[in-house]
Amino acid sequence: MDTKEKLKQILVKDLNLEEVTPEEISNSAPLFGEGLGLDSLDAVELVVIVQKHFGVEIKDMEEGRKAFQSVDSLAAYIEARTAA
């Protein structure tokens, strides 16, 4: 499974996104605010999720904000740091 698909499944499960399926999440849609409707508490949870499932550390929220734009940006962030 590619990083984006895996990420979407994890988002739905770990953030308990009621009434949303992984397929419904658009790769380019914003995760926060209007898009998926995530908030500041989800953002810090997402840091732990990325660490736990991908072994990638996000040191601070400034870095996090850039990575958390969309599924596309987060997948790119993860792949850039896990590429062998």
Added chain:
Amino acid sequence: MTRWPVAITGLGCICAAGGTVPECLDSLYAGRRAPAPPERFVSSHPTPFPVFEVRDFREPPELLRTSALAVQAAREALADAGFSAAELRGLRVGVCVGTTVGSALNDEGFCRAHRAGEEPNLFPMERILNSNPAAVIARAFDCTGPCQTVVNACASGTDAVGLAASWIRGGICDVAIAGGADELGRITYHGFISLMITDDSPCKPFDRDRKGLNLGEGAGMLVLESEQVRARRGARARSFVMGYGSACDAYHLTAPHPEGAGLRQAVAEALACCAVAPDQVCFVNAHGTGTPDNDRVESRVLAELFPGVPYHSTKGYTGHTLGAAGGIEAVFTVACLERGLVPGSAGFANADPELAGEPLRGNLEVTGGLALSQSLAFGGSNSVLLFGKGDAA
């Protein structure tokens, strides 16, 4: 209702700044602080986050550290108020204590063993059930009045003092021991790190470069008493609780309301108790945790409601002691008002251009008669206490 002023006749405090109220004040006025990575527990987190631990204090094995700290501060406060054990037993004494960890069935060792398929000893759980902080104080000093452990997160200590004052006013008890207590451990340490609101250097409340809070531990207790008991004993009031207000943001589980809606309402309620105008307040002990959000909201509300009134944060000396903070800062506010000297905000160096004002840098002499202490908490709880100057020494 005009029966507000409720006398405070005793203070007690133990935290990283000192083991007694005078020791704490010395540290505050000298600008002394020594945050360091935790010594009492280990963490495998790669970043060592500084904390403010209470050194040289060991709790008895049968009690939670939180409750042992609470008893220590209560003992100092009762001695300061001049109460003997026998004297107390003849009175209806209430106990109201704020905490965050002091009543949670939360023991990592027990959980680990259970998860590992062992049958762990029940002692850690029984210790928690025997360590409800208010109940432990009531037991230690044979108090027979109402007994309440307030768990309003980081506003708990402030609420406990306000509620106890209201019990005295309502005639529910003659004397009340009130404040807050919390110990620091792996659970809160890693919980706050996970929220990404801890600073990996000594905290810098209201500073441009603030990155978050440092955790601390300790207890702060006050003795409140009715005018009848006080007159009979001829006890001097070190201060008076002049007002208490609390209100909910109803906004978010962990973030404060961006306009500080609940804080404004809590301030308004506290001032209204004795019909006080904001410019009569001579200083404010701010919550001032050093997190970007808290300090932004708080400085905004302070600038709008109390223009020109000096404010400071003492978190730079104690760390954020969570449920204890309201109790410890009530003690500090009362003691500083009595002394007429307000300490500067340790950790503050550079004004933040995005904030409306800045906290006190150095110690400031004040002559006014009223001071405010405020707390903001998880869950959007906001609580405010107004203190008035006591009888002349």
Added chain:
Amino acid sequence: MTRLVVKGIGVAGAFGTGVESFQSALAEGRATVGSVEVATGEGVVTVPAYRADTAALEEFVPKRALRRVDNYSKLALLGSYLALKDAGMLGADLGRLGLVIASGYGATATTYAFLDSLISGGDTCASPTHFANSVHNAAAANVAITLGIRGPSLTVSQFDMSVPSALVSARQWLAEGRVDAVLFGAVDEVSELVAYLQHRRYGPRHVAAMAPFDAGTESSIIGEGAAFLVLTRDDGGTAYCGIDSVETGNVFGGGLSLPDDALMLLGADGRKELGRRYLDTVAAGATAACYTPIYGSMPAAAAFDLAAAALALKNGQAFASPAGPGPFAPDSAGVSRICSLRLAGPSEYATVLMSKL
């Protein structure tokens, strides 16, 4: 002492959801005992437990808004909505409403989930969401956020004395006019931890029913649920009943004096060490009842006692004790005063005196 009245009741427990379910369970003496499975050193054990269902919450709150809300907070939310609805206050201006919640143990399932995150993922993988929801006041925060309650909020955790202790402060808020109404409630949940502790303390038990008046037998069955009341000052309007006094203390402080003209509602819940104290405290032959077998053993049960007493006073007729009258006189005559008695530990007590309007 300011007299309070109970304007609304919201209850959820093993008996079902809402006042009508509660009333019929009380009238029929119906105990709905379920169970919870818990891992122990000797494998998975089934522990009997009174379980509550929060599905009815979807009538009030969209599922999406509950995605981060745990069982503890859901129970509190359900109790809150039901109580406000019962009082006719849903959608009303809640500007002068205070919120007081009592919980003996708080969000124990989420507390354990947080520890699990730390244990399984290591110190860098602690879950901030679980941490934020594990604080005792998370229920009050979620209730305030969801219902838009901006008044004062208080959460009290005093183990078995949580409910009467919190009631002291709630009454004081109303007495001094801080608020015009208090949404007062209690919540406790059955979690793996609570069930495991019960299993460890009392071993494998086969009791099918709680027998609170049988002081020689350990028969407590853990329960969960939420019992919320809307309290106001007595304004002469319609209400379930009045609350005349709330007393808390310990026997070392001298007198625990019980009224002799009130039905004693005992909080005895099958715990052997407390059962004896109840029997010793209330004179044999006094008129007494006990309804804990309807909702189970938990600190929040003290608020279910208050809700049951309020219904009995409104009806003018006490419900029969599900476990029989024990050594006490049966409560067959009409009832106009009820004294709810709760004991804890070796010495603590609380009484709440309630009366017919």
